[in-house]
Amino acid sequence: MFDLFKIGFITITFIDVIDIAIVAFIVYKLYTLLKGTIAAQIFVGLMIILVLSFVSQAINLRALSWLLKLITDIWVIAFLILFQPEIRRLLVIVAKNPFFNLFVKPETTEAASIITDAAFELSQHQHGALIVIIRSTGIRGYAETGEILNARLTKLLLTSIFFPRSPLHDGAVIIKNNIIEAARCTLPLSSSTQVNGEPLGMRHRAGLGISEQADVIVVIVSEETGAISIAEEGRLTKGLSKESLKQTLIKSIKPQPARGWRSIIEQYIKEK
Secondary structure, three states: OOOEEEEEOOEEEEEHHHHHHHHHHHHHHHHHHHHOHHHHHHHHHHHHHHHHHHHHHHOHHHHHHHHHHHHOOOOHHHHHOOOOHHHHHHHHHHHHHHHHHOOOOOOOOHHHHHHHHHHHHHHHHHOOOEEEEOOOOHHHHHHHOOEEEEEEEHHHHHHHHOOOOOOOOEEEEEEEEEEEEEEOOOOOOOOOOOOOEEEEHHHHHHHHHHHOOOOEEEEEEEOOOOOEEEEEOOEEEOOOHHHHHHHHHHHOOOOOOOHHHHHHHHHHHOOO
């Protein structure tokens, strides 16, 4: 192996330089993705521990090496736990790539029409509703918190579920492939308590929360005002008209043009 130079007892080869460059690039990209978040500070701390561990082993500091080894042995698990929200958001963005959607049956425009008609009928009577439409990745864990239906999607069934005296009205309905999978489901709440200075109720926070964690689009009907909102990719759009709701659903459900890995990473950074 061709030796480039030596630092004390350490011999640096051309392969070592390439290896170090690749690791440095990966670390830099990870830090760039996490920059501006609390996770970035934790990431820097983990990198310091790894560097100290390498140095202590190189100069044979046995006690320090033993102590740091205890930490580094579980650092992967700690990484997954501490960075769970960031990793989940990145995986959701990756799952939206059309390459993966080739194996997923998309919703049809018929479903968009049915959901739009049902939402506006509920809106006119000021009956609250929370409708989750799965686009690619499933959310079986949340579906199992409610009542499993596996019923064909119809306007009458949707409006009946959210009728205030219905035992299923409290919670979310989950829809996939024109099938109502479950009703009365419990969803995770978003940490956001207001949007544009306006406070969010529990229904809106639940819709926003599930849109932050999964590839879904959520239709929310306010019980207080009858206003209709959509939660998608952690963003909330309020006060939709019937036509704008239908067009938004059709556009969101329709498969998107293919995107490269660069655009996926750029979208993730933009959302951060």
